[in-house]
Every structure is written in structure tokens, then in C-alpha cells.
Amino acid sequence: MWTTVLVGSVGCYLLKLAGLSVPAAWVQRPLVTRVVEFVPAALLAALVAVQAATSGRDLVLDGRLVGLAVAALALALRAPFIVVILLAGAAGALVHVLGG
Amino acid sequence: MSSPARSATLRDSLGLGLAVGLYGVAFGAAAVGAGLSTWQAVALSALMFTGASQFALVGVLGAGGGAFAAVGSALLLGSRNTLYGVRLAPMLAPRGWLRRAGTAQLVIDESTAMAVAASDRELGRLAFWVTGGSVYICWTAMTLVGALGAGGLGETAQAALDAVVPAAFLALLWPRLRRTATEAGVQRRVALGGAVIALALTPFVPAGLQVVLAVVAVLLAGRPRAVAA
Numbered sequence: 535m536w537t538t539v540l541v542g543s544v545g546c547y548l549l550k551l552a553g554l555s556v557p558a559a560w561v562q563r564p565l566v567t568r569v570v571e572f573v574p575a576a577l578l579a580a581l582v583a584v585q586a587a588t589s590g591r592d593l594v595l596d597g598r599l600v601g602l603a604v605a606a607l608a609l610a611l612r613a614p615f616i617v618v619i620l621l622a623g624a625a626g627a628l629v630h631v632l633g634g
Numbered sequence: 635m636s637s638p639a640r641s642a643t644l645r646d647s648l649g650l651g652l653a654v655g656l657y658g659v660a661f662g663a664a665a666v667g668a669g670l671s672t673w674q675a676v677a678l679s680a681l682m683f684t685g686a687s688q689f690a691l692v693g694v695l696g697a698g699g700g701a702f703a704a705v706g707s708a709l710l711l712g713s714r715n716t717l718y719g720v721r722l723a724p725m726l727a728p729r730g731w732l733r734r735a736g737t738a739q740l741v742i743d744e745s746t747a748m749a750v751a752a753s754d755r756e757l758g759r760l761a762f763w764v765t766g767g768s769v770y771i772c773w774t775a776m777t778l779v780g781a782l783g784a785g786g787l788g789e790t791a792q793a794a795l796d797a798v799v800p801a802a803f804l805a806l807l808w809p810r811l812r813r814t815a816t817e818a819g820v821q822r823r824v825a826l827g828g829a830v831i832a833l834a835l836t837p838f839v840p841a842g843l844q845v846v847l848a849v850v851a852v853l854l855a856g857r858p859r860a861v862a863a
Binding site: 537539540544550554561567574576580583586589602604606624629631 | 828
């Protein structure tokens with residue numbers, strides 16, 4: 535586990551350092567900026583889906599999806615991050631208590 | 635540079651830094667819930683120090699994913715910091731390798747946004763250092779709080795934590811999908827594609843790998859509109 539933590543950390547740090555160090559022309563190409571601009575949307579959405587609706591190799595519907603729906607509603611109403619998180623957690627706990 | 639502008643920048647940067655730093659609690663709790671030790675959680679905040687990548691790494695590990703998928707998704711999400719650095723380099727112009735090494739660690743979403751939004755170079759540098767520094771200190775400290783708090787959780791609290799992780803990713807994603815974001819329509823298309831690909835691959839690939847593979851959804855963005863040369 536420590537290896538994963540350290541390798542990931544060093545890698546992410548080098549990505550930051552590279553930005554300050556390489557000539558801008560290397561990175562500021564239309565295709566590169568295009569890809570980097572949209573990578574977070576693809577990955578974060580994938581993480582939302584996997585964390586909310588899967589367990590191992592199975593698709594699972596449980597309190598996490600209820601929490602996610604509550605979070606989406608809170609975000610649409612422009613609630614701050616910490617409120618979104620608390621509401622989602624409360625919804626997940628409630629479903630668990632109700633035997634979901 | 636007027637003093638009111640300076641104190642306004644200082645106030646905004648510090649306020650944002652402290653507010654964002656509070657989310658460190660959610661990360662610390664999620665990391666421990668995913669099976670990391672308290673110190674591994676804190677190490678990620680202090681060393682990796684880029685929230686989305688940290689959540690991705692522990693999210694993939696928590697889903698039973700391997701080291702390759704965990705590190706891969708963290709690096710893919712961290713790649714935007716490279717572009718931020720390119721954008722900030724002329725403003726910050728860190729002299730000497732030591733200063734550059736220190737500056738690099740603070741290149742994140744929030745410090746970049748505040749620096750770029752400043753009205754001149756001096757205020758931009760101030761915004762970068764104060765925002766980056768306050769997020770760093772608060773985020774790392776709150777990670778420790780969250781990690782320690784998650785240690786003795788019961789089943790109900792664990793269910794709450796399980797619901798918190800996808801909600802945290804959604805909250806990170808949301809600003810990119812808002813109608814006011816640049817090319818919001820394209821961002822939404824890519825996001826939907828990423829989610830569908832990840833779910834479709836889940837039964838067939840080792841845990842976590844579907845997240846890395848979902849990156850092909852960027853193809854849905856199409857080519858850049860104005861292709862130079």
C-alpha cells in the first residue's frame with residue numbers, strides 16, 4: 535500500500551513540476567489541451583458511477599444511489615460541498631437503518 | 635498595488651483555502667474506509683496534494699482495484715496540473731530549482747483559479763501562495779482529523795461513508811457540467827460517456843481498470859475547433 539501511495543504521489547508531483555519546467559510550446563498544443571480539458575469529466579463521472587452502483591464485478595443498487603440522488607439535488611440547489619457530503623452520508627445511513 | 639486590493643486578495647485566498655481545506659475530513663474518512671492507514675491518508679494529502687487524484691486513488695483501492703489502476707487514474711486526473719503550471723510559469727517565474735520544486739507542489743485547481751483571476755501579477759502571486767499554502771495546511775490537518783474519526787465506525791456510519799464517496803466525486807464533477815462552464819454540453823457528453831463505459835466494463839475487467847479505460851470517452855469531445863498548423 536505504501537508503494538502505491540508513494541508512486542502515485544511522486545507521479546502527480548512530477549506532473550506539476552513538468553508544467554513549470556517544460557517549454558510552454560510542448561504542452562500548449564490544441565490536441566493536448568483538448569484532451570486534458572476533458573479527462574476530468576470522463577474520469578470523475580466513471581468514478582461516480584463505479585463508486586455508486588458497483589461492488590466488485592456486480593452492479594448493485596443500494597443506499598449509495600439514494601445518497602447520490604440527494605447529493606445531485608443539493609448540488610442543483612447550489613449547496614456548499616460540505617452540506618452535499620453530509621446530506622449524502624445521512625441518506626446512506628438512513629437507507630441502511632431502514633434495512634435497505 | 636493598492637493596499638485594499640491586497641487585503642481583499644488576502645482575505646479571499648485565505649477564505650477559500652480554509653473552506654476547501656475542510657473537505658480534507660471527507661478525504662481522510664474515505665481513505666481509511668478504503669483500507670489505508672491514518673498515516674497513508676495523511677501522506678497522500680501532504681505528498682500527492684491534489685484532491686481529485688487522491689479520491690480516485692483511494693476510490694479504486696477501496697473498490698478492490700490494483701495498484702496500477704489506482705495510480706493510473708490518479709495520474710490521469712493529475713495531468714491538468716501540468717497545464718496549470720504552464721499557465722502559471724510566466725507569472726510565478728520561480729528562480730532556482732528549490733523554489734521551483736516548492737512552487738510546483740502548490741499548483742492545484744484552487745491556487746491556479748485564484749492566481750489567474752487576480753488583476754495583476756503581484757496580486758496573482760500573492761493569491762497563488764496564500765491560497766495554495768492555506769489549502770495545503772488545512773487540507774492535510776483535516777485529513778488527519780477525518781482519518782482518526784473514521785477509525786472506530788460502526789456499520790451505519792460505514793454505510794454513510796460509502797454514500798459520501800460517490801457524492802464527493804459528483805461534487806468535484808458538477809462545476810464542469812454547469813451551464814456556465816466552457817463547452818458545458820461537450821463536458822456533459824464526455825461525462826455521460828465515461829460513466830456508461832465504466833459501468834459497461836465493470837463485469838469484465840479487474841476492479842478499478844474500468845475507471846482508467848473510461849478515459850477514452852474524451853474522444854466524444856471531438857477535435858479542437860481551431861486547429862493551428
